[in-house]
Each structure stands twice: as C-alpha cells, then as structure tokens.
Amino acid sequence: MLENYFPxxxxxxxxxxxxxxPMVLGWLLAPNHPDSEKLSPYECxxxxxxxxxxxxxxxxxxxxxxxxxxxxxxxFLFPWAIVLEEIGMFGFLAxxxxxxxxxxxxxxxWMKGALEWE
Amino acid sequence: xxxxxxxxxxxxxxxWSLAKIIAIVGPLMIAVAYLTYAERKVIGYMQVRxxxxxxxFKGLLQPIADGLKLMMKEIIIPSGSNKFLFVLAPVLTIAxxxxxWAVIPFSPELVLANVDAGLLYIMAITSMGVxxxxxxxxxxNSKYAFLGSLRxxxxxxxxxxxxxxxxxxxxxxxxxxNLVDIVKGQAGGVFSWYWxxxxxMFIVYLIAGVAETNRAPFDVAEGxxxxxxxxxxxxxxxxxxxxxxxxxxxxxxxxxxxxxMFLGGWNPLFDFAPFTWVPGFVWLxxxxxxxxxxxxWFRATFPRYRYDQIMRLGWKVFIPxxxxxLLFVGGMMQxxxxxxxx
Numbered sequence: 270m271l272e273n274y275f276p277x278x279x280x281x282x283x284x285x286x287x288x289x290x291p292m293v294l295g296w297l298l299a300p301n302h303p304d305s306e307k308l309s310p311y312e313c314x315x316x317x318x319x320x321x322x323x324x325x326x327x328x329x330x331x332x333x334x335x336x337x338x339x340x341x342x343x344x345f346l347f348p349w350a351i352v353l354e355e356i357g358m359f360g361f362l363a364x365x366x367x368x369x370x371x372x373x374x375x376x377x378x379w380m381k382g383a384l385e386w387e
Numbered sequence: 388x389x390x391x392x393x394x395x396x397x398x399x400x401x402x403w404s405l406a407k408i409i410a411i412v413g414p415l416m417i418a419v420a421y422l423t424y425a426e427r428k429v430i431g432y433m434q435v436r437x438x439x440x441x442x443x444f445k446g447l448l449q450p451i452a453d454g455l456k457l458m459m460k461e462i463i464i465p466s467g468s469n470k471f472l473f474v475l476a477p478v479l480t481i482a483x484x485x486x487x488w489a490v491i492p493f494s495p496e497l498v499l500a501n502v503d504a505g506l507l508y509i510m511a512i513t514s515m516g517v518x519x520x521x522x523x524x525x526x527x528n529s530k531y532a533f534l535g536s537l538r539x540x541x542x543x544x545x546x547x548x549x550x551x552x553x554x555x556x557x558x559x560x561x562x563x564x565n566l567v568d569i570v571k572g573q574a575g576g577v578f579s580w581y582w583x584x585x586x587x588m589f590i591v592y593l594i595a596g597v598a599e600t601n602r603a604p605f606d607v608a609e610g611x612x613x614x615x616x617x618x619x620x621x622x623x624x625x626x627x628x629x630x631x632x633x634x635x636x637x638x639x640x641x642x643x644x645x646x647x648m649f650l651g652g653w654n655p656l657f658d659f660a661p662f663t664w665v666p667g668f669v670w671l672x673x674x675x676x677x678x679x680x681x682x683x684w685f686r687a688t689f690p691r692y693r694y695d696q697i698m699r700l701g702w703k704v705f706i707p708x709x710x711x712x713l714l715f716v717g718g719m720m721q722x723x724x725x726x727x728x729x
Contacts, residue, residue, distance in 0.1 A: 276404040276500045277489040277508070283408050284485035287416070288478030288629055291458070295625025299461050308466035310529035311620055323530065329537050332698075336544040339706070343551035346713075347507065350558035358721050365714060372710070384702045386695035 331383050342371055407499050411488055419635045420450035426683050433687040460624035465528060468621065472526035477622070477629035480519030483512045484636040491643055492567045494653050494667045505566040506554060509644065513599075516637065517543045523630070524618035535617025538694060539601060539608030545701040546595040552709035553588040553595070557581060557648045559716055560729040570652030572729065580651035584728045587712045589649045591705045593681070596641035598697065600634060602682060604689035605697055638682055639675070646674035 309316075349356075349364050378384065395402045424439065424446065431438025439446035464470055490505040492498035502508060517540050524536020560581050561569040573580045582589040598605040608617040619630045646652060651674070653667030692700070716728050 273500050273502050275400070276408065277486070277502065279401065279404050280408050280489035280499065281482060281486040283405075283412060284482035285478060287412065287485055288481040291625045291629055291632075292462070292474065292477065295458050295460070295462055295628070298458050299624050300459075301461060303463070305466065307463060310465055310467060310527070312530060322525075322528070322533070325534075325537060329541050332541045332545060335702075336548065339548040340551065343548070343555060346552075346555045347558060347564070350555045351562055351564065353559055353717060353720060354562060361717050361721055364717070368710065368714065375706075379703070384698065386698045 328383075328386060335378065335383070338371075338374070342368075404499070408489075411499065412485060415485070415488065415636065415639070416632070418639060419632055420454065422635050422639065422679065423453070423631075424450045425679075426686070429680065429683045430687045433684070454628065457624055457628040462624040462626050463621070465621050467528035469526040469528070472522050473621075474626070476519050476523035476526060477626050477633070478519075479522060480516055481629050481633040481636065483515040483519075484633045484640060487512045487640055490566060491640075492570065492647070492652070493671060495567055495571070497668070498567060501565070501567055504564050506558070506564045506569070509566075510551065510554065513637075513640070514547065516633070519633070520618050523622070527618075527621040529621050531620045532618050535608050535620065539618055542601070542605065542608060542694075542697055542701070543599055545698060546598040546705070549591050549701060549705035549709055550595045550599065552706065552713055553585070553592040554648070556585045556588040556709070556713055556716060559713070559720065560584060562729065566647055570647055570654065573651040573654055575654065576657040577651070580649065580654070582649040584716070585649065585712070587708050589645075591709050592649065593645060593678070595701075595705060596645060597682060597685060598701070600637045600641060600682075602634075602638065603686040604692050606691060607694050607697060638679065642675045642678035642682065643671075645678050646671060650674045650678075 345367065346364070349360065353360060391402075392399050427449070428438040428446070439449040442448040442452045464473055487509050489500050490498070490502055490508050492501070520536050520539050520543070524532045524534075524539070527533070557569060558564065561572040563569060563572070601608050609619075619627060622630060651670075653671045655662040655665060655667075655670055719725060719728055
C-alpha cells in the first residue's frame with residue numbers, strides 16, 4: 270500500500286522543479302541592473318512612511334483560530350462520514366451531539382460579533 | 388518495454404513514474420497557458436470584442452509570446468525584503484497546485500497513484516498553497532503586499548471550511564476517500580451524479596472554489612484599484628509568471644475536482660447509446676471545460692465583493708448551509724429513503 274505513495278513524493282519534487290526551473294531560466298535570460306530606487310517598495314510613487322511590518326487587525330487572528338477549530342471538526346467528520354452506513358442511528362446521534370456542542374460555540378462567537386467585518 | 392526495463396534495472400519504477408508524471412504535467416502546463424488565452428477570448432466575446440488575435444493564427448501564439456516576454460523581464464528583489472523567502476514563495480505556491488494531480492483519476496485505470504486516502508491528500512496539499520501567499524506578502528516588506536496576503540490568507544482559510552463540509556457530504560454519499568470509488572459511486576446518467584442529492588453542497592463548493600482561487604468576484608486580495616495587486620505587488624518577470632501559473636493551475640484543479648465529485652467524472656451524460664460511445668476521458672474533459680467556462684463567465688459578469696461581504700458569505704451563509712445539509716443527509720440515510728442519497 271505504502272509504495273503507492275512513492276509516485277506522489279516524486280510528483281511533489283517535480284512540482285518544486287516546475288517552480289524553480291522557470292525562475293532560474295528567468296534569472297539567466299533577463300537583464301539585471303538593480304538601483305536603489307528600483308529596489309524600494311512600491312507605494313504608488315510615495316516614499317514609505319513607516320515600516321511595512323506594522324500592526325494589523327486582530328480579526329485576522331480570530332479568523333485563524335476559528336479556522337483551526339473548524340478544521341479539527343472536519344477532521345472528526347471524515348472517518349464518521351465514511352462508516353456512517355455501518356454505525357447507523359447511534360453513530361449519527363453521537364455526531365449530532367458533537368456538532369450540537371460546536372454549534373453552541375459557533376452561535377456564541379456569532380452573537381459576540383467575532384464574524385463582523387465593518 | 389522489456390528492453391527499457393532491463394536498461395534501467397532497479398531504478399525502472401522511478402523512471403516509469405517519472406515518465407507518467409511528465410505525461411500529466413506537460414499537457415497541464417499547456418492547458419494552463421491556453422486557459423489564459425481562453426479567458427481573454429471568452430471575456431472579449433462577452434464584451435462584444437474579439438480578444439487577442441494578432442500573434443499567430445487567431446492569436447493562438449499569444450500565451451507563448453506572453454511567456455517569452457516575461458522570461459526576458461528583470462526579476463526585481465526589493466532591498467528591504469527577505470531574499471530567500473521572497474524567491475521561495477512562488478515555488479511554494481505552484482508546487483502544491485501541481486502535486487495534487489498525483490491522485491487525480493482520468494479514467495478508472497488512468498491514475499498515477501490510486502491511493503485510498505486520495506481526497507484527504509488533496510485537502511492537505513491544497514491547504515499548503517496558503518503558505519506561499521503569506522510568505523510572499525510578508526517577505527516583500529511592502530504594505531500593500533502585506534495587507535493583500537493577510538486578506539487573501541483569511542479568505543482562503545474561511546472558504547476552506549465550507550469546502551471541507553461539502554467534501555464530507557461527498558464522503559457520506561460515496562462511503563470512500565478514494566477518488567476512483569467516488570466517481571464509480573455516481574455511475575449512471577446525469578441524475579445519479581452527486582450534484583442532485585448534494586445540491587446545496589455542490590453550489591457552495593463551486594462558489595467556494597472561485598473564492599479559494601482568488602478569482603473575481605472574490606479577488607479583493609488582488610484588487611488593482613485598492614491595493615494594486617495584493618501579495619504579489621513586488622514580483623516581476625518569471626517570479627510573477629510562476630504565481631500566475633499557480634493561480635490558473637489551481638483553477639483547473641478545482642474544476643477537475645468539481646467534475647469528479649459532483650458531476651460524475653467520466654460517466655456519460657445519459658446511460659444509453661449515443662452518449663456511451665464517447666470515451667470517458669472526453670466526458671471528463673467536457674465537464675472540466677464547462678466548470679472552467681463558468682469561472683470565466685463569473686468574472687465577466689459580477690462586480691467585486693467587498694471584503695466584509697466575502698467574510699459574511701463564507702462564515703454566516705456557507706457554513707450554516709453545509710452544516711444543515713450535512714445533518715439532513717445523515718438523518719435521511721437512517722431512514723428508508725437513504726438510497727436516494729448514495
């Protein structure tokens with residue numbers, strides 16, 4: 270079974286090569302005349318006011334946390350979905366309970382306004 | 388064949404796999420190049436103009452001319468950037484977009500690696516694409532790039548959840564993670580494909596696929612009028628071209644997955660005579676082409692969403708809809724109408 274994954278590994282390496290190859294080709298063929306103005310960050314013609322590594326909205330952090338929670342939830346749903354036929358009503362109700370608890374969390378974050386972007 | 392096998396000895400399996408991989412990646416890259424041409428042509432005709440028609444016969448050499456031009460352009464690496472990560476980011480974007488093809492079946496036999504956890508592998512590898520976006524935005528050391536990458540990453544992970552729930556629906560119907568089995572579970576005409584029992588999930592998957600690939604109308608991350616080009620504003624020449632290729636390769640990947648999981652893969656439109664004469668591979672290509680055409684059509688039709696609207700659609704509409712349909716299908720499978728759902 271595991272030898273099925275060898276071509277997959279090979280494919281990942283080819284994927285990386287398809288990324289690296291053109292970049293090397295471009296680097297070899299293209300001109301390269303850097304100067305300080307050309308290498309400055311592009312901000313529509315203005316000088317940069319401050320450092321680009323600035324503060325950013327905490328909502329991105331919230332979205333990241335919620336993503337981790339829900340992705341975990343999906344990870345639990347995968348095996349359940351495949352064997353749902355065998356585990357029948359009991360399995361379905363057990364997962365319904367699990368989803369119910371998560372939905373309570375989801376409703377809480379919704380009411381708290383964690384999903385608002387204005 | 389025998390002769391080649393002897394020539395390469397114990398390295399033969401690797402060489403043979405390599406040949407098959409090139410047989411997939413080569414046509415894929417050509418398809419990516421001509422998708423950019425198709426996009427300009429289709430949108431052109433939708434706007435009552437012709438689109439590229441000067442380079443070669445009817446403009447057919449346009450993508451090659453574009454590629455050569457980009458190859459001759461200087462790759463600028465901004466002075467404040469983290470040079471290693473800056474160069475690494477495009478590679479990290481395109482590698483997962485291509486590597487996902489390792490488990491895509493083109494017919495019941497025509498598949499490079501028929502792994503049992505195929506769908507799980509695709510979920511995992513396509514999630515890696517977001518690293519390229521974040522690294523590109525951060526390594527550029529430019530405000531626009533940074534904001535664009537944050538927006539883009541938040542949007543991609545948000546829609547990935549709705550997509551994941553839609554895939555769980557497919558798993559419930561197919562009872563397998565293996566993509567060949569999923570398509571076999573849809574054997575028969577257009578009404579036994581999964582788009583019908585999983586209709587809300589099919590629609591969510593299609594729209595989330597558009598958002599996932601940062602295509603219009605969900606292209607705020609690249610909104611040229613607000614943050615110039617988002618996470619790849621500082622990229623030029625071939626480094627930019629690699630991002631561009633990755634975006635279009637992702638489009639083709641999402642279209643293929645939609646065709647395999649919801650539109651019956653290589654199954655013919657109807658299960659009787661004239662339709663069954665057409666080979667399965669052609670059916671698959673027709674379905675992929677249809678979904679890709681929808682992508683282009685959306686771009687020509689809809690105005691861009693605002694960012695708060697995008698997040699609202701992802702979290703407050705798609706996730707509840709898929710969750711409810713998931714429980715509905717699961718509940719129906721416990722009744723005597725369960726056969727309708729798989």
